[in-house]
Amino acid sequence: MHQSDHAGAVAPPDLLASVPDAVCHLDREWRFTWVNTPLEELLGRPAHALLGRTALACVPDLRGSEFEDQLRGLMTDGRPRVFEYLHRPRDRWFEVRASADATGLVVFIRDVDSRHREQAAQAHALRQTAAVLDALPSPTVLLDGGGRIRSVNRGWSANDDLVRAAGWQVAGTGDDYLAQIAQGLPPSDLARIAEGLTELRAAPPGSTDRVFACDYAQQLADGDSWWRLQAARVDDSGQLVVTHTDISERVRDQHRLAWQASHDDLTGLPNRARLLELIEQALADDDGRTALLFLDLDGFKTVNDSLGHEVGDELLRRVGARLAGQVRPGDAVGRLGGDQFVVLARSCDTPEAASLAFRLQRSFARPFTAAGLTVPVSASIGVAVAQPGLRHAHQLLSDADAAGYAAKAAGRDRVHLFSPGLRDAARWRMDVANRLRDGAQDQFVVHYQPVVRLDTGEVEGVEALLRWQHPERGLLGPDAFLSVAEETGQLIPITRWLLHETTRQAAEWAEQGLALRMAVNISARHFSAETLVRDVRAALRDSGLAPEQLMLELTETCVAEDPTRAEDQLAVLQGFGVRVAIDDFGTGWSSLAQLMALPIGTLKIDRSLITAAERLAAGGTGAVLGAIVELAHTLGIRSVAEGVETADHLRMVREAGCDSAQGYLLARPMAARDVERWANRVSDGGGDSCALALAGRLG
Known part of the structure; x- marks a missing residue:
């Protein structure tokens, strides 16, 4: 440590001799009273050329700079200063820490040019990334290696009002991504996403498996929404870009198609395929105590031919609605096609099934109103109750169909219970048809x-x-x-x-x-x-x-x-x-x-x-x-x-x-x-x- 012989100079503590930063002491006239070796090296001058001279005389380009402004402010108010300073002649960044003492100022100067430029490069890269992310229409975030949000795009911010309306906290820069999306997300979906992101980060460098995708549902203020999350590694540091594509309309279309595939277009009732699924479930859940009622409308063809298909279609809708209103809770009504309906009665034995059939038969005593016309119609009803051990929906439906055929053959407005002999008759009809x-x-x-x-x-x-x-x-x-x-x-x-x-x-x-x-x-x-x-x-x-x-x-x-x-x-x-x-x-x-x-x-x-x-x-x-x-x-x-x-x-x-x-x-x-x-x-x-x-x- 080099010290001036000027009167009033303060000797520096011995510990400053080992500090790697450039350190000096200026008196109130801005004269160097002592300097350390790193400062000599920084200014390119020996201590004897600096001590006793003013800083502005030794380094004229400091005059009028932020460096001078900050130190003069310190001289005035005595409050410590910490700031970064670009020394333009050298085009280098320095971090300056200055504090006042009884005789002047102690100044620490650290070369931070590499760090500053790295941070600036990172900031520039982040701005570029943000610009790219903003160009993406889907809500997108950039995550750092620890899973925190580094940047969000406009698409992500556009949902802020919906997030607040749902009572959740808006996720922004610096927040833990998983903690934020956990709001309103089923735990199973959150666990799946967390596992996928962890595996994505853990993939070895150069791995081809650098993408993770999954679909999840979330309830926002405007209703249920469905999203496809796609995450990709940016580099080997663990940074991830995560996009969230709104697939709600596609999922709703899929749900609509699935519903249409399992329901009758005219009546909205379950169709044959869906009925078979429901029967299969009932046979498994009710330990065989399942009954099917097969209803065939009497004289529907006459109604259709004489009054027109519009009246016929409306009549079928009315019949379906009345049947649905007559069955027990937990039972199901479906339409096989044409003028044939099926009632699935769960946990139902033969007497209960017969009672239900007769109740449905009596409900047809009231005429139906279709397209402003009063249309009387009756139904022939076949009843089949699953025998112990029966697990095949097709068999039970076939038995009910056979009973319905027998009811129809016996005349209009009849109820007929299935018997094994009808199965032989049904096989005979099938053989004849073939x-x-x-x-x-x-x-x-x-x-x-x-x-x-x-x-x-x-x-x-x-x-x-x-x-x-x-x-x-x-x-x-x-x-x-x-x-x-x-x-x-x-x-x-x-x-x-x-x-x-x-x-x-x-x-x-x-x-x-x-x-x-x-x-x-x-x-x-x-x-x-x-x-x-x-x-x-x-x-x-x-x-x-x-x-x-x-x-x-x-x-x-x-x-x-x-x-x-x-x-x-x-x-x-x-x-x-x-x-x-x-x-x-x-x-x-x-x-x-x-x-x-x-x-x-x-x-x-x-x-x-x-x-x-x-x-x-x-x-x-x-x-x-x-x-x-x-x-x-x-x-x-x-x-x-x-x-x-x-x-x-x-x-x-x-x-x-x-x-x-x-x-x-x-x-x-x-x-x-x-x-x-x-x-x-x-x-x-x-x-x-x-x-x-x-x-x-x-x-």
């Missing part, structure tokens, strides 16, 4: 039952009766497969085949001199498809049969489903000669007066009506059958009695005035080749089949 789809028409055969005149016994025609020569079950009647054909859309192709086959056969008989009118049954489906006229014309054209030799038979209920459409098509058919008959009269809802508007020429009286008339006649209640026939004649309609099986039946229908008859007494259904032999026997016996049948001469 075989029909795979070309079972090659196995179809047609049998013919003669129709004879009651006044002369002459054979006037035959009714075509479809049969299926099943490879395993033998010859099957139409009841075994036609209902399945109707459900699967195969009925119209089958009827089209039947028209071609029967008209061909009738034309062939006509060429052989056996002129028989051919009667063919037609379903309501053919009216709805509006191809009946075209199909009949095609069959007549291909076969060459005269139109007058073809009679189409339709049931009352078939016509009743859409009387206007039936009337239009039947009128066209009658116009070119085809005859029309109402089949099975007495089993439907109509009366002769209701049938007057239709272009029919024949009324076929069902066997059940003949049996009932027989009982009434035995009780002395009068000739009911005769009254029906007389009214038909008044309307210009011929009558054919079906199911004539005994001599008493034949006598009764004759006395009633029926025009024609068919039944086992006269002839059973037979193959085409047997019709010719039977007709020949009638001809050889005199031509009166009724007399021959009574005499037992027709076999």
Whole structure:
């Protein structure tokens, strides 16, 4: 340490000799009174050239600088000064610490140029980074190696109001990132993010795994929001850039799509796929005490066809809403499609399920209002309760479907409980559907039952009766497969085949001199498809049969489903000669007066009506059958009695005035080749089949 001999100089403490900073003492005239070696080195002058001289004389470029201003202020107020000073001639930064003593000032000068420039570079880099971050639209933060926020962009700050509105603290520079985002974040998501960021920092230098991403949900003041966090390492110091992309709209779209995939668009109820999931869960949770109610609306097709799809759709929505309001808490209502609904009843045994079914059935007693119209509708309900050990939703739904099919087959507005026998019936229907789809028409055969005149016994025609020569079950009647054909859309192709086959056969008989009118049954489906006229014309054209030799038979209920459409098509058919008959009269809802508007020429009286008339006649209640026939004649309609099986039946229908008859007494259904032999026997016996049948001469 070098000291001036000037009077009043203060000797420096010995400890300053070892200080690495440049240190000096100035008296109140700014003269150096002592200096240390680092100061000599800093100024490039020996101590003897400095001591006793003023600092401004030794270093003239300090004059007028911040250095001079700060020290003069210290001389005035005596308060210590600490400041950084850029010595421009050297273009170096120094840190200056000065304090006053009794004789002047003690000044410490430290070269901090490297540190200052490093900090300046870092600040510049940070400003550049901030500028880059601000260019990103997503909220983004820069984290230091310790996980604190170094910088945020405008996107991050833009959410400050929402954060405050949620009651949380706004996260800014210097805050612990994880501590701040923990607000409103589920602990599981926070732990996942913390683990991901830690692993990202711990990745070795040069590692390719330098990105972490995850999605999380957060509840802000304006509702739930979803974010995708993506973090990337900036360098090996552990700094991370973390962006937060708002994926709320995308997630909502995904939720909407997921909802739509599991719910019915029309009613908003769970669809088939979702119902199967719910059934599966119920079977597992309720230890098998699960019931399914399968509801099939009665007559919905008539509503749809007659009132329009708008009314039909509104009716389905109303039905779904009413069912949902009738079930127990915890139960579920779904729509399978069309007019079929399912009710899933949890923790439900058979008596409870039956009680629920009957309650739902009674709820249909109140008509529905759809598009301003009052629409009465009922439902056929099948009930299936899971047996112990059943875990497959498809099986329980299949059982409920089978019970619903049985309810529908038993008539409208019925409830039917599942039994194992229905499962066999369901398998049979499935087998039939598959075989029909795979070309079972090659196995179809047609049998013919003669129709004879009651006044002369002459054979006037035959009714075509479809049969299926099943490879395993033998010859099957139409009841075994036609209902399945109707459900699967195969009925119209089958009827089209039947028209071609029967008209061909009738034309062939006509060429052989056996002129028989051919009667063919037609379903309501053919009216709805509006191809009946075209199909009949095609069959007549291909076969060459005269139109007058073809009679189409339709049931009352078939016509009743859409009387206007039936009337239009039947009128066209009658116009070119085809005859029309109402089949099975007495089993439907109509009366002769209701049938007057239709272009029919024949009324076929069902066997059940003949049996009932027989009982009434035995009780002395009068000739009911005769009254029906007389009214038909008044309307210009011929009558054919079906199911004539005994001599008493034949006598009764004759006395009633029926025009024609068919039944086992006269002839059973037979193959085409047997019709010719039977007709020949009638001809050889005199031509009166009724007399021959009574005499037992027709076999």
